[in-house]
Amino acid sequence: xxxxxxxxxxxxxxxxxxxxxxxxxxxxxxxxxxxxxxxxxxxxxxxxxxxxxxxxxxxxxxxxxxxxxxxxxxxxxxxxxxxxxxxxxxxxxxxxxxxxxxxxxxxxxxxxxxxxxxxxxxxxxxxxxxxxxxxxxxxxxxxxxxxxxxxxxxxx
Amino acid sequence: xxxxxxxxxxxxxxxxxxxxxxxxxxxxxxxxxxxxxxxxxxxxxxxxxxxxxxxxxxxxxxxxxxxxxxxxxxxxxxxxxxxxxxxxxxxxxxxxxxxxxxxxxxxxxxxxxxxxxxxxxxxxxxxxxxxxxxxxxxxxxxxxxxxxxx
Numbered sequence: 001x002x003x004x005x006x007x008x009x010x011x012x013x014x015x016x017x018x019x020x021x022x023x024x025x026x027x028x029x030x031x032x033x034x035x036x037x038x039x040x041x042x043x044x045x046x047x048x049x050x051x052x053x054x055x056x057x058x059x060x061x062x063x064x065x066x067x068x069x070x071x072x073x074x075x076x077x078x079x080x081x082x083x084x085x086x087x088x089x090x091x092x093x094x095x096x097x098x099x100x101x102x103x104x105x106x107x108x109x110x111x112x113x114x115x116x117x118x119x120x121x122x123x124x125x126x127x128x129x130x131x132x133x134x135x136x137x138x139x140x141x142x143x144x145x146x147x148x149x150x151x152x153x154x155x156x
Numbered sequence: 157x158x159x160x161x162x163x164x165x166x167x168x169x170x171x172x173x174x175x176x177x178x179x180x181x182x183x184x185x186x187x188x189x190x191x192x193x194x195x196x197x198x199x200x201x202x203x204x205x206x207x208x209x210x211x212x213x214x215x216x217x218x219x220x221x222x223x224x225x226x227x228x229x230x231x232x233x234x235x236x237x238x239x240x241x242x243x244x245x246x247x248x249x250x251x252x253x254x255x256x257x258x259x260x261x262x263x264x265x266x267x268x269x270x271x272x273x274x275x276x277x278x279x280x281x282x283x284x285x286x287x288x289x290x291x292x293x294x295x296x297x298x299x300x301x302x303x304x305x306x
């Protein structure tokens with residue numbers, strides 16, 4: 001398996017909005033079909049709904065693990081896009097609070113790096129959906145936080 | 157507080173209907189290996205799609221979380237000893253070591269405390285050696301009424 005160069009993948013994403021190389025480096029993001037776009041330089045994430053993401057067909061609700069996996073992807077891709085890491089950061093821990101069950105529609109996420117040291121970054125992740133039947137209104141689905149171990153950061 | 161003694165058939169129904177009941181578990185190829193009042197064990201075969209870093213050849217931690225979340229929920233229902241809707245309140249994962257390319261994942265979860273409202277669950281995930289877990293987890297679940305209950 002050939003490995004796309006991380007710096008090149010980051011450049012394609014930042015300068016041309018082309019996230020395909022970055023997703024190649026992170027196959028699970030491609031499996032879930034995590035979509036990324038930059039909004040004024042800030043990454044925004046979306047997980048398009050599909051039937052196989054459902055965890056509870058009776059409600060129906062998305063699988064809690066899908067919500068978590070999407071948010072972990074968001075945190076990782078957020079760091080890959082914003083920092084100049086030469087290696088993919090390693091997740092140390094992840095914690096998620098589920099606020100309400102996720103409806104069978106797209107998920108959205110945005111991240112914030114609350115602390116970035118030389119070795120560790122703390123990322124906060126917010127996940128929401130559009131309110132069914134109320135265009136323009138959103139409902140928060142889950143809040144998460146994660147610590148990542150960073151490698152050698154390229155000097156600016 | 158003790159759960160009513162669940163009948164053996166209850167666990168068998170949980171085990172057999174699992175994949176049909178949870179579409180995403182089916183998509184990921186999760187299989188329940190054992191389930192009883194003391195907990196649940198499940199496994200998920202390896203796929204290249206599970207990787208989070210193709211250069212180092214390690215799993216994406218989100219894959220581990222998804223299996224742990226599923227098995228922890230099962231352990232909560234198994235601990236309750238009856239079919240009831242449960243909602244995950246929170247889940248914490250500690251990623252102790254990387255999960256390596258090529259090997260599948262196994263998870264064991266047990267409900268170590270059950271109250272009328274809440275199930276407390278812990279879990280661990282490993283690849284070849286249960287004594288060398290790739291992750292450990294704690295989670296809490298809100299217990300709901302049994303389906304059809306008033």
